[in-house]
Amino acid sequence: MKCPHCLVGLPNQLDRQYIAGDKSGNWHIGYQICTECENIMIYIDEPHNFSGQVMQISRMVYPKGITRKPLPTEINGEEIVEDYKEACLVLADSPKASAALSRRCLQYLLREKAGVKKATLADEIQQVLDSKQLPSYLSESLDAIRNIGKFAAHPIKSKSSGEVVDVEDGEAEWNLDVLEGLFDFYYVQPAILKKKREELNKKLTDAGKPPMK
Numbered sequence: 001m002k003c004p005h006c007l008v009g010l011p012n013q014l015d016r017q018y019i020a021g022d023k024s025g026n027w028h029i030g031y032q033i034c035t036e037c038e039n040i041m042i043y044i045d046e047p048h049n050f051s052g053q054v055m056q057i058s059r060m061v062y063p064k065g066i067t068r069k070p071l072p073t074e075i076n077g078e079e080i081v082e083d084y085k086e087a088c089l090v091l092a093d094s095p096k097a098s099a100a101l102s103r104r105c106l107q108y109l110l111r112e113k114a115g116v117k118k119a120t121l122a123d124e125i126q127q128v129l130d131s132k133q134l135p136s137y138l139s140e141s142l143d144a145i146r147n148i149g150k151f152a153a154h155p156i157k158s159k160s161s162g163e164v165v166d167v168e169d170g171e172a173e174w175n176l177d178v179l180e181g182l183f184d185f186y187y188v189q190p191a192i193l194k195k196k197r198e199e200l201n202k203k204l205t206d207a208g209k210p211p212m213k
Helices: 078-090 095-113 121-131 136-148 171-206
Strands: 015-022 025-033 040-050 053-062
Touching (some): 078 095, 078 171, 095 121, 095 171
Antiparallel strands (some): 015 025, 025 040
């Protein structure tokens, strides 16, 4: 298992300690330290009765949330960063809240980077699709947010993107997947191309040639 903090290092050996026992069984706490970023992971071992046999189920309690890729450093929009991180943090506990945050994050992103005119989220998605600025795989993924979320049946998702309402199975996770794809398109790839362009221009200048226009 990769470290849920940095997604790079491997946790060291799990250290478990007995806490106490009750009528359900024995409780333990465990922890690991990442060999790369040196952050801690904390677990609770809960006793569960399965057909008369007590078994220990280990549950990570820190860090909370499921493991997602770290946000690209190129993203500097405060609202986007905060909403995305919180959407990841609450996903395991409340898919409804996570989906509401990711929809709001998506709306911020489309307004900042896609140049859409402010409207409902469904209309803003349509504006981006009509502009043909996204590659087909991202356009289809973005359009699926409306279909999976059944915006027609639940217009509150479209009109008030931050509302906490019922979600379909997999909807909250899909929203985060699409956001990650859009982050790469709008932030990461342009930064990579800009850096390469600057490096090439430097080489051209050093060689006494005019830079790229």
